[in-house]
Amino acid sequence: MQEPTPDSRAADTSGTPGAWPPTPRIPAPYLALMAGPLSFGIAGPALVLDDVARGLGTSESAAAWCVIAFGWGIAVGTPLMSGLMRHWGTRLALLACALQIAVGAALVLGVPVLAATIAGCALQALGTAGLTSIAMNLAGSPRRMGVVSASLAVVGASAPLVGSLVNEALSWRMSLALPVISVLGVLAVIRWAPAHRDRGRAFDxxxxxxxxxxxxxxxxxxxxxxxxxxxxxxxxxxxxxxxxxRPSGFVPASVVRRPAFLVACGLALALAIVNFGLMYAVPEALMQHTDWTIDRIGVSMVWPLLFGGGLSWFVVAASGPLGRRPVVTVLVVLGAVAPLLALSGSWAVLLVAQASASIAAASGQGVLAGQAQDAVREADRPSATGLFNLCYLLGAAFGPSIAAPFAG
Known part of the structure; x- marks a missing residue:
């Protein structure tokens, strides 16, 4: 049987609830290469901010605005670029995101001024946020969605170490520019990307x-x-x-009025808050209850995060044959148990708590993204994916703030 073309797949707008949308069969590793580097921008600068401050002749608190700018960029860029994708078409959106990342990396690497570095981080964030939403929109099956969500978690777990090694071997500028790797994914994916766009509605x-x-x-x-x-x-x-x-505007009323979509977003936000909160609280607890050095604590945090990210691929893939409801139930239980385990003073239980939260959040992002997409019409899926990812990423902002009073 002849394989349907990307455009013929995209032309099917039946949007049957419970079924994954027809999409081009893009190799999953290419989607992971396009999405995963976003996590370098979130966690990569964690151990190099002092060098950034020295290199720019400023304070470490001022240099931290590079991280804040990246966080703002992914939060804003996730729904914004997803909405633009609906009107521009996937291919043009890919090019726009790649251009933002390239310009941002050029500012980070070539302009030795704090304001330019902050702007460069924000541009990289806008572009990588868009690429992540596009990758999820093109995944097309639970197995592929699992690869995308696992890439984000695994890169995030190793990003501080990778950023530190790149800083030592090359420079802190290269550490801040690591998200540019996602452009390689764009070069690989763009030939499969559908070029169709929504011509029926003016951009809101x-x-x-x-x-x-x-x-x-x-x-x-x-x-x-x-x-x-x-x-x-x-x-x-x-x-x-x-x-x-304007119910058919930038935030479609047909999306936000779907209970299944809102439930998926709420659960993703809650699981992300627990995971990113414990990423702040567990190291603090280890400092209080053990005599470990900072380096040992940092290394010890890598394995539960890598374990959770790697396992998420299998969990998201299993949500297809097993059904989402039992998988989501297990993930919610893991997410609820994790903070209770973190109350223990035992280093082993603390690391198990982090692993539990990491599994729940990384897997939940993939499983619940599929639920959010299936809850809406196919034409609204880019917007739904962007809004869903926005909720998940807000958990990264709120988690540490919520955990801080309990970690002291």
Whole structure:
């Protein structure tokens, strides 16, 4: 039987609930190469900020704005680039994301000014966030989705060590530019990417601006809770009113009114909060209850995160034959048990708690992303994927802030 072309696959808009969308058969490792490097931007600078500060002639707190800018970029870029993909088409969106990453890396590598470095990190984040959403949208099966989500978790677990090694061997600039690796994935994927776009609806620029304002305020809630909280509340009200007046706009009403979609987003946010919270709390607990050095604690944290990320591929793949509901139930139990285990003073139990949270979050991202996609019409799946990933990534921002009072 002749294999359908990418465009003929994309033309099927039946969007049958419970079925994965017809997509080109893109090799899963290429999707992982396109998505995984995002995690370098999140965790890669963790051990090199002091060198960044020295290199730019500034304080470490000022250099930390490179990390904050990346966090803002992935939060804003995830829904923004997914929405643009719906209107531009996947192929053009891939090129736009690759261009942002390339320009961002050029700023990081070539302009020795703090403001340019921060801008470069933000541009890399916008591009890699878009590529991650596109990779999930093109996955097409639980097994492939598992490869994508596992790549994010595995790269995230090893990113601090890799960033440190690259800093020692080359420079801190190269450490900050590691997300540019995802451009290699674009070069591999673009020939399979469908070029179709949604020509039936005009781009909702006002809706995109309101959502960007909301996400920006939410990202800064942990840092400036009073001001950012008020701004987020106002932006949320404005967005709700805009969505009601323009239901087919940037945030489709047909997506946010789907209970299955909202449940998937809520569970992903909760699992991410637990995982990223424990990534902050467990090292603090190990410092309190053991006589381990910082280096030993750092190395000890790698294996539970790698274990959780690697195992997530099998878990997400198993959600196909087993069904999502039993798999999600197990993941929720693991996520709920993890913080209880973290109350123990035993180093072994603390590491088991981190492994449990890592499995739940990394696997949950893949399994629940499929649920979020299947809950909506095929035409709305790019927007649904972007909004889902936004909820998951917000867990990375809120988790450490929630865990901080309990870790002291």
């Amino acid at each position: 620029g006002l809706g995109a601006a309101i959502l960007t304002a909301l996400v920006t305020a939410v990202v800064f809630v942990p840092t400036y809770p009073a001001v950012a909280g008020v701004c987020a509340a106002v932006a949320a009200v404005v967005l709700v009113r805009h969505t009601r007046s």
